[in-house]
Amino acid sequence: MDSETKKILDVVVENGYRLTSARLAIITALVNSAEHVTADDLADKVRQQAPHVGRMTVYRTLDLLCELGIVRPIYQGTGAAHYILMAKGSHHHLICNRCHGVIEFEECFAAMLIEEMAKRFDFHISSHLLEIHGLCENCYE
Amino acid sequence: MDSETKKILDVVVENGYRLTSARLAIITALVNSAEHVTADDLADKVRQQAPHVGRMTVYRTLDLLCELGIVRPIYQGTGAAHYILMAKGSHHHLICNRCHGVIEFEECFAAMLIEEMAKRFDFHISSHLLEIHGLCENCYE
DNA sequence: CTCCTCAATGATACAAAGTATCAATGGTAT
DNA sequence: ATACCATTGATACTTTGTATCATTGAGGAG
Numbered sequence: 001m002d003s004e005t006k007k008i009l010d011v012v013v014e015n016g017y018r019l020t021s022a023r024l025a026i027i028t029a030l031v032n033s034a035e036h037v038t039a040d041d042l043a044d045k046v047r048q049q050a051p052h053v054g055r056m057t058v059y060r061t062l063d064l065l066c067e068l069g070i071v072r073p074i075y076q077g078t079g080a081a082h083y084i085l086m087a088k089g090s091h092h093h094l095i096c097n098r099c100h101g102v103i104e105f106e107e108c109f110a111a112m113l114i115e116e117m118a119k120r121f122d123f124h125i126s127s128h129l130l131e132i133h134g135l136c137e138n139c140y141e
Numbered sequence: 142m143d144s145e146t147k148k149i150l151d152v153v154v155e156n157g158y159r160l161t162s163a164r165l166a167i168i169t170a171l172v173n174s175a176e177h178v179t180a181d182d183l184a185d186k187v188r189q190q191a192p193h194v195g196r197m198t199v200y201r202t203l204d205l206l207c208e209l210g211i212v213r214p215i216y217q218g219t220g221a222a223h224y225i226l227m228a229k230g231s232h233h234h235l236i237c238n239r240c241h242g243v244i245e246f247e248e249c250f251a252a253m254l255i256e257e258m259a260k261r262f263d264f265h266i267s268s269h270l271l272e273i274h275g276l277c278e279n280c281y282e
Numbered sequence: 283c284t285c286c287t288c289a290a291t292g293a294t295a296c297a298a299a300g301t302a303t304c305a306a307t308g309g310t311a312t
Numbered sequence: 313a314t315a316c317c318a319t320t321g322a323t324a325c326t327t328t329g330t331a332t333c334a335t336t337g338a339g340g341a342g
Contacts, residue, residue, distance in 0.1 A: 018289060018338055040328070054292035059329070063219065069238045069274055075214040075222055078204065079300065080328060086274065094264045097210045103262050114273055121244050123235045125275040132255055133210055133227060134266040159309055159318060181299070195321035200300070220329065221299055 005031045008070055008087055015068060025050035026061045035104075036074070036082035069126030076100065086127040093129075096136035103136070146172045149228055152209055166191035167202045176245070177215070177223035210267035217241060227268035234270075237277035244277070 008027050013019055029046045030037065037045070043058040062083055065071040073081035077100040084091060094103040118125045134140075149168050154160055170187045171178065178186070184199040203224055206212040213232075214222035218241035225232055235244040259266045275281075 020290065020338070022291065038328090052292080056293085056330085057291060060290085067238050069276075072272075072274060073216040073219065075216060078207075078214065078222070081216050081219070092258075094258065094262055096264075097208050097267065103264070105258060105262075114271075117233075117235065117246055117273065118275070121235055121246075122278040123237075123244070123273070123275055124277075124281045125273055126238065127274050129272040129274070131213075131270040131272075132258065132264070132266055133213060133268050133270070134259070134264055135210075136265075137263040140265045161309070161319065163320065179299090193321080197301085197322085198320060201319085 002028070002031055004087065008065070011068055011070060011087075012064070017064065021050070022053045022057045023061055025053055026058055027065075030065075030071070030083070030085065035102075036076060036084045038080040038082055040080065042083070072127070072129060074129070074131075076102075084129075086129070090128045091130070092132075094132045094134070094136070096139055097133055098135055098139040101136055143169070143172055145228065149206070149211055152211060152228075153205070156209060158205065162191070163194045163198050164202055166194055167199055168206075171206075171212070171224070171226065176243075177217060177225045179221040179223055181221065183224070213268070213270060215270070215272075217243070225270075227270070231269045232271070233273075235273045235275070235277070237280055238274055239276055239280035242277055 005028050008031070009019060009024065012023065012027075017023075025046050026042065029042060029049065033042065033045065039059055039062055040055070042062070043053070043055045046053050046058060062071060062073075066073065066083075070085065070087045071083045072086050073083050076082040092105050094105070095101075114125065114128055117123070146169050149172070150160060150165065153164065153168075158164075166187050167183065170183060170190065174183065174186065180200055180203055181196070183203070184194070184196045187194050187199060203212060203214075207214065207224075211226070211228045212224045213227050214224050217223040233246050235246070236242075255266065255269055258264070
């Protein structure tokens with residue numbers, strides 16, 4: 001098993017939730033997915049390996065992972081919510097308003113200020129997401 | 142008319158889109174709305190002033206404003222997309238993973254680094270959104 | 283290891299959110 | 313004032329998300 005998968009399962013168990021075969025299948029599929037997935041996309045993917053898993057369970061598991069701060073739904077263009085893994089740390093995106101393309105970069109520069117804000121509001125951080133919006137090279141003619 | 146509303150209309154016209162009564166009604170309602178609205182919430186609100194405006198038009202106008210970088214859909218808890226106004230500048234949210242509450246703060250600290258990133262990728266910024274995820278005071282017992 | 287309990291599941295049915303289509307309308311350039 | 317074409321709104325539809333509840337199986341107690 002992927003160590004990333006294992007880490008997520010540990011968080012689930014540590015928080016008093018049961019380790020079921022459905023959750024294992026869903027989390028495995030999620031970790032092995034692309035940058036972002038739709039709930040229904042993920043359900044399809046899970047069923048390729050574990051046909052018995054219901055759609056509802058995928059939705060519920062994503063909600064749970066969201067509450068545990070492992071996953072975050074974002075809007076990619078429009079339509080269904082796309083889930084991104086926050087477990088690995090944080091995300092920094094340059095998003096084009098026209099073509100909806102996403103450029104990702106790693107630098108976590110804001111760390112200090114984020115922590116200060118958290119302290120001010122007595123907030124317990126698990127991750128963060130920075131989205132910078134505008135037009136990409138191609139769409140800005 | 143609100144100067145904020147006017148500014149948005151200008152952007153619409155500058156980009157070659159027509160200034161219709163439906164768009165005027167929708168943008169006015171949007172500017173006068175709370176921090177974030179659902180597409181259907183906005184449609185209801187618009188119809189109080191301009192009953193003839195159809196739901197489709199609200200959806201289409203929100204898409205347009207999104208493309209122009211004036212508005213941004215985010216996921217608030219779950220369900221429908223919530224739109225936030227990016228026109229005024231940027232947004233910084235502390236979001237609770239459990240109760241989905243949002244604390245907003247103003248400090249725009251990362252300006253310098255955001256601009257550097259934009260330069261590196263030849264990206265033309267219109268706004269940014271920083272989401273910090275975790276548990277709020279109440280949900281972290 | 284076996285039993286028991288209750289969290290978790292999955293089937294079903296439903297509600298809400300978003301999309302496609304197209305004839306009719308009305309902004310705006312001329 | 314006219315004509316063109318972007319925009320609209322009505323309708324019908326698909327997709328996405330939610331509620332319910334009888335059944336199941338994970339994991340602690342004995």
